[in-house]
Amino acid sequence: MGNYALQMKAITKEFPGVRALDNVTFSVRKGEIHALCGENGAGKSTLMKILSGVYPQGTYDGEILINGENVQFKSIKESQNAGVAIIYQELALVEEMTVAENLFLSHELMRAKIIDWNKIYAEAQKWLDHIGLDVDPQTIVRELTVGKQQLIEIAKALTRKTDILILDEPTAALTESDVDILMTLLNDLRKKGVTCIYISHKLGEVMALADSVTIIRDGQSVSTDSIEELSEEKIITKMVGRELTELFPYEVRVISRENIVDVKDYSVTNSVGKKVINNVSFTLKKGEILGFSGLMGAGRTELFISLFGGLKGNRTGTVLIDGQETNIKSPTDAIKNGLAYVSEDRKRYGLVLGMDITKNTTLAALNKMMKIKVIDNALEVKSAGDITYKMNLKAPNLEALVGQLSGGNQQKVVLSKWLLTNPKVLILDEPTRGIDVGAKYEIYKIINELANQGVGIVIISSELPEVLGMSDRIIVMAEGEITGEFLREEATQEKIMTCATGGKIS
Numbered sequence: 476m477g478n479y480a481l482q483m484k485a486i487t488k489e490f491p492g493v494r495a496l497d498n499v500t501f502s503v504r505k506g507e508i509h510a511l512c513g514e515n516g517a518g519k520s521t522l523m524k525i526l527s528g529v530y531p532q533g534t535y536d537g538e539i540l541i542n543g544e545n546v547q548f549k550s551i552k553e554s555q556n557a558g559v560a561i562i563y564q565e566l567a568l569v570e571e572m573t574v575a576e577n578l579f580l581s582h583e584l585m586r587a588k589i590i591d592w593n594k595i596y597a598e599a600q601k602w603l604d605h606i607g608l609d610v611d612p613q614t615i616v617r618e619l620t621v622g623k624q625q626l627i628e629i630a631k632a633l634t635r636k637t638d639i640l641i642l643d644e645p646t647a648a649l650t651e652s653d654v655d656i657l658m659t660l661l662n663d664l665r666k667k668g669v670t671c672i673y674i675s676h677k678l679g680e681v682m683a684l685a686d687s688v689t690i691i692r693d694g695q696s697v698s699t700d701s702i703e704e705l706s707e708e709k710i711i712t713k714m715v716g717r718e719l720t721e722l723f724p725y726e727v728r729v730i731s732r733e734n735i736v737d738v739k740d741y742s743v744t745n746s747v748g749k750k751v752i753n754n755v756s757f758t759l760k761k762g763e764i765l766g767f768s769g770l771m772g773a774g775r776t777e778l779f780i781s782l783f784g785g786l787k788g789n790r791t792g793t794v795l796i797d798g799q800e801t802n803i804k805s806p807t808d809a810i811k812n813g814l815a816y817v818s819e820d821r822k823r824y825g826l827v828l829g830m831d832i833t834k835n836t837t838l839a840a841l842n843k844m845m846k847i848k849v850i851d852n853a854l855e856v857k858s859a860g861d862i863t864y865k866m867n868l869k870a871p872n873l874e875a876l877v878g879q880l881s882g883g884n885q886q887k888v889v890l891s892k893w894l895l896t897n898p899k900v901l902i903l904d905e906p907t908r909g910i911d912v913g914a915k916y917e918i919y920k921i922i923n924e925l926a927n928q929g930v931g932i933v934i935i936s937s938e939l940p941e942v943l944g945m946s947d948r949i950i951v952m953a954e955g956e957i958t959g960e961f962l963r964e965e966a967t968q969e970k971i972m973t974c975a976t977g978g979k980i981s
């Protein structure tokens with residue numbers, strides 16, 4: 476079979492108490508884009524970590540062939556030398572270093588044994604231009620948004636000789652325009668003969684990009700088909716093992732007329748003197764689902780992090796919660812005022828990876844777990860158990876460390892944690908990023924349920940269908956300002972995109 480770039484045969488991988496992969500077979504033809512689909516926890520990332528040497532030979536059973544030759548990787552380095560590059564679901568950049576340093580980390584361009592910084596910065600610029608990313612190579616990575624960091628990761632993989640490029644949910648953090656950049660890039664690479672393995676929960680992308688699709692379910696390979704034989708519906712059915720007809724369980728509700736949040740003339744100047752939020756005013760009603768749309772960098776995340784007390788800088792304007800003027804200076808103040816904020820960047824703000832599910836889940840609601848000044852462990856375990864059951868969390872047990880859960884299941888722990896605080900206002904920043912279709916549906920149902928109970932809900936999302944499908948009202952932002960507002964009935968993709976790019980709707 477000379478035309479396979481990769482064959483993985485009878486791969487079995489066990490973690491203590493979990494068989495993550497059970498006799499999986501996976502074959503990828505040379506030069507194709509091959510999508511790997513499956514629900515959260517199905518085993519996609521684990522399979523790719525085996526291929527890339529993260530789990531070295533000897534820690535799994537089975538065989539790997541590259542171009543028909545048996546290979547055995549003892550380390551990531553060895554897989555890289557064989558032309559395999561992986562871009563992880565979790566970002567792996569060194570945040571304290573510059574873009575250029577990250578791009579050439581571990582294979583710095585050497586000139587007579589010293590690092591040639593001029594060359595590194597020039598080369599970095601070339602690669603940034605190549606992928607169409609407008610970022611200064613001297614920028615410290617921490618200062619970039621998650622989306623931009625993701626694109627840097629892709630550029631980084633390309634700086635090496637790569638025959639098999641693995642992308643584990645590369646677009647989860649990207650906005651539509653960045654997704655377009657990536658799609659163009661991958662189509663270019665396909666023309667150059669690079670083989671690409673593409674993991675994504677966004678089935679629209681899979682249909683547009685892939686040549687073939689392999690589906691795994693509960694650690695077993697279900698099928699491999701060429702794209703002509705598939706549709707989004709067929710992929711979903713194979714993934715979840717049943718048909719899923721409805722994607723957005725929106726319910727028409729009677730929304731109270733009482734404002735739970737009232738923000739007036741709110742501006743934020745950040746610590747380096749840049750105005751990041753400019754004179755924003757909006758209200759949120761009890762039981763209302765308010766969508767916030769906009770391109771990456773539009774200021775939506777900054778606005779809500781600032782309202783949540785998490786952004787340094789000078790703020791002006793007024794914020795009323797439940798009719799009371801507030802002065803929220805820290806996330807602790809925010810929680811006291813009934814706000815909950817589910818971050819878009821769960822690794823940075825959401826979770827303690829080395830702690831177990833119970834502790835992570837009850838972290839923000841510890842005051843509710845107290846019995847005469849000590850934490851009531853039984854109550855803690857029960858609360859964590861109830862909420863994670865509701866979220867359909869897949870984990871061996873509640874003592875499992877959060878760092879060992881699949882990406883989508885980690886996101887469910889973050890959501891569970893904030894739901895336990897019984898917030899008056901729930902701010903969800905990219906709540907379903909990386910979450911499979913079945914679980915998304917569960918989360919939407921929970922959002923509806925909370926809205927029905929009178930919680931005011933903000934959904935910040937880069938996925939237009941999600942904003943359109945779930946919101947009662949939609950606000951669009953561009954460059955730190957509100958550029959449009961639509962009721963559910965009047966909103967369309969076109970109108971939102973026009974406002975998001977700074978245009979006016981006449």
Ligand SMILES: Nc1ncnc2c1ncn2[C@@H]1O[C@H](COP(=O)(O)OP(=O)(O)OP(=O)(O)O)[C@@H](O)[C@H]1O
Nearest residue numbers: 490495515516517518519520521879880881882883
């Ligand atoms: N380091 C680990 N220790 C223990 N169990 C693990 C570890 N990594 C993954 N698992 C388990 O293996 C299974 C497969 O996880 P994996 O991360 O491969 O899923 P996935 O298909 O990538 O899901 P997602 O779409 O949520 O990213 C899950 O049950 C997960 O909890």
Ligand SMILES: [Mg+2]
Nearest residue numbers: 520564881882
């Ligand atoms: Mg994964």
